[in-house]
Amino acid sequence: MYQKILNEIFDEINGLDCQGKQADYIPELAKVSPGKFAVYLTELNGKGYGVGDIDDKFSLQSITKVFAFTLAYRLLDDNIFHHVGVEPSGDPFNSLIQLEQEHGMPRNPLINAGALAVCDVLIDELDNPEKDLFDFIRKIAQNDTVTYNQKVYQSEKTTGHRNRALIHLMKSFGRIKNDTEKVLDLYFKLSSVEMTVKELSRTFLLYANHGKLPGTGEQILSKSQTKRLNAIMQTCGFYDEAGEFTFRVGLPGKSGVGGGIAALHPGEYAVAVWSPLLNPKGNSVKGLKALELLTTKTGWSIF
Amino acid sequence: MYQKILNEIFDEINGLDCQGKQADYIPELAKVSPGKFAVYLTELNGKGYGVGDIDDKFSLQSITKVFAFTLAYRLLDDNIFHHVGVEPSGDPFNSLIQLEQEHGMPRNPLINAGALAVCDVLIDELDNPEKDLFDFIRKIAQNDTVTYNQKVYQSEKTTGHRNRALIHLMKSFGRIKNDTEKVLDLYFKLSSVEMTVKELSRTFLLYANHGKLPGTGEQILSKSQTKRLNAIMQTCGFYDEAGEFTFRVGLPGKSGVGGGIAALHPGEYAVAVWSPLLNPKGNSVKGLKALELLTTKTGWSIF
Amino acid sequence: MYQKILNEIFDEINGLDCQGKQADYIPELAKVSPGKFAVYLTELNGKGYGVGDIDDKFSLQSITKVFAFTLAYRLLDDNIFHHVGVEPSGDPFNSLIQLEQEHGMPRNPLINAGALAVCDVLIDELDNPEKDLFDFIRKIAQNDTVTYNQKVYQSEKTTGHRNRALIHLMKSFGRIKNDTEKVLDLYFKLSSVEMTVKELSRTFLLYANHGKLPGTGEQILSKSQTKRLNAIMQTCGFYDEAGEFTFRVGLPGKSGVGGGIAALHPGEYAVAVWSPLLNPKGNSVKGLKALELLTTKTGWSIF
């Protein structure tokens, strides 16, 4: 059934004349071919269905904030919420305004400030922060080859002034323990991770499977932690368009300015879409449309 | 099973020494006995389970915003979204700041500004706005006796300066067609509706039942509209604590400063809780705790 | 000397092709001929110099906020500062944002919210608020014929939704004692006062003369109060363009959306200009230019 639905979605969307714009503040991202489009859905039992450029790697960008938070949540449990909140921001993804008004406490772990705070925590908690974080991502991806793109990483490192502003503002409120460039370095590597939609949908199966790795059965997060992380994705996963996404799609998920979106139906499947053209809020235009069609055509959302 | 769980919840919560504060900006609400506590859950098949003061009527306040929006959504379908958005506000429930920055367009129908815009639409669309709106509420409640409390209504009408500020600001942006006092009058009557938790949970069954009235099978909202309204409740139903509620409870719902909360599990049940003491964000302290225990003890949330 | 300078200013400015826009949110103001231009300067000794349409009456609008504040300051002395502050707003003249963040306390008496608070105080303090206020304005203008324009007043009363939003917001913070429509009525009449530039410059002589009425020698405000009111005009008299005005002109003054500006050089003169086309901040384009030329050509400002 899923393959048929994905085929229909591809037919309806692929040819659309799309009004979006590629991310250009990270020069490397602006070089990706704008016509790329891929959808991949993986069921809990491991069966997968795909259409489009499913074997192209793309830059996950903010989607990886979910992975870093997963590891931090696993390590600190509820203590992680001394470092980040759980409320939607209602403001653009890199806004300093709210962060200043709220004394440097990030609203949630899925905005830039929140992910920087999470990286700071990981540096504190891990023996080899970079190696340990990437090993963790490879483990939940069940894929030893996952890594970050050197050019994207360098590009972000050179141009990441807004993220530097965020972390220095948090540091001025005493909320960052480690050297700011060290934290930023981990953050930029994390943001530069690449996967295909196939790999990404497999990695998100964990969250559809109540915290258990589908293959090995290992419990990465508890059932309750997973429920809560899914709730955070639902309310905070799409910058200041979380309401729109919840309204149109009705699944928890996370988007990135590389044009990817990963989402999941608890107990059913994980799905990843990719198309580089973004709407003004920073979410993939075709990706949003594809997921909306998916829940419309299946007749299922969590609501 | 549900009765047993509700009994446990009652035992754990009822005796708690609770830090909340009653709403006092509406003088009538401050007179309610602070120790009141009730929970009522109704399954789709109509079977109900309750504990505590389940036969006491209380002031629904903002919970009724869901009913007014249901009627407007039914009448205008997607055109209602020319009048209100679907994004969480990230600001306190009666903030003018966001409304000014966004040129008088309310973020969503479940904040005060949004409900005022919805009332303005209803006055335009209905022959006898007050009668038709209350008839509609009685219909979805399947209860001919539902009405508003005269004293609460008068109390709100006399003291509602903040709501007057909101509606005049919207009017200055050309977003209110009708006379402001006429719109406010309907809004204050709507806010003053009273129900018991039993009646309230029965009224919310509609949203758990994909838009169909459980008794008669009448389709009040389409399946897709219901999904979308549930999504709006999930991201916008709890003032600037929607993230926290989604995180801890994981069900769509709506709270009111009378101390009530209504929530639902699509395809399963609707539940109403009531306890007048509020946390600083305006949500019932014991009500939140009760719903958190409910999804923890049943092991089910939508995530 | 002054007449020669005014003639030069007129020659340089009158023919300019001017980019401004007339105020249109008050329909009556939009009907004024956009080419009108007048400057009138009165020395402390009463000698006057003028160019242009010096016998045309125009709507003083916000300039009259100075008169209402003068009376309230005279009546309450420093206690008036329990009702309004003395800081520039840094925001557009009718912004609700700052007012909400600062709990309904207006930043200063020369923005709309501040003048509304002053009108509320005057209603409390005066036996016949409207008569007494207009008698006071006539007294300091030394002109028994000063009154307000009925059409402008009606126009403001009908369309003043933003001012209604402001006063209801202040009332919700407990900062307005009297009935809101009663306060607004006085405020709209005050705003609708008309004068010629000749009359206006004579009325402002008081502030150049250390608080003494030039003709009679009556002390309306003390020397210290006058100094302080001049200081408030300097920092707050030009909406969010007070810095620009201070920078370019260097005199205390007050502008109105009718296109008028009154300013003064303490111990020297008062000057009034009028030209209806406004810049985006709501100040008269030619008026600003004329005053800049005046202090450039005389070589005198207070700095």
Next chain:
Amino acid sequence: MYQKILNEIFDEINGLDCQGKQADYIPELAKVSPGKFAVYLTELNGKGYGVGDIDDKFSLQSITKVFAFTLAYRLLDDNIFHHVGVEPSGDPFNSLIQLEQEHGMPRNPLINAGALAVCDVLIDELDNPEKDLFDFIRKIAQNDTVTYNQKVYQSEKTTGHRNRALIHLMKSFGRIKNDTEKVLDLYFKLSSVEMTVKELSRTFLLYANHGKLPGTGEQILSKSQTKRLNAIMQTCGFYDEAGEFTFRVGLPGKSGVGGGIAALHPGEYAVAVWSPLLNPKGNSVKGLKALELLTTKTGWSIF
């Protein structure tokens, strides 16, 4: 006359039990003895009058923003206003909120963001930025020994996270050309300049003397530039308390968190005060009081 007035001011103020707090975010500043108090007034003819600790050097902090801007204004004339505005900020001195909303353009040269932009300009314009800037300060101070305090400089460099946030935010908007740490280094050295009140009042004579160095007669700024800089000091020199200062004192000036204030009466005198205890807005409590008494007792302000 001035000596007598200063003596009276000293008697009235020195013994006051003062509620202020020393700046503690720069650890070196917290070490200064809180009881220090000094006032020094210099007439245009060079005659000086002082009371209190007039030979103690103290950290000028933000007062030096005036010197850096003077040099940049001299070098670029009105082109400097492509880099900084002339409006008061209405927000605390280091707020990022306004800077973000206004796309990284600082409101004026006397707030932190503005001075950072000025330092960036100076680095572009000068052959040896640090040497040239300090030579310029020594020249207008007519004092070859002026320099910065190494410990204060190191202290600021280590703890200046908020300033780093500001400059990275401006850089993200493309408003900073040079390496951020290079700009910050100049900025921190500038902020760490020390003078006595005697030296400081002599340095400010320039601004009371229409831009001419009192000793040599050299024109540092034109008469018109000086008038404009004085106007900027009047509206922007006291963080978000510029209105209060203008209201109570009525002279242009600039304060610093080291507890110093410099002010001037055009054509008359320059005055410097110092006392380390600050009010919540960051201005010296006794310093403000002393200047208020000065203009009250002399009966002169610019208004």
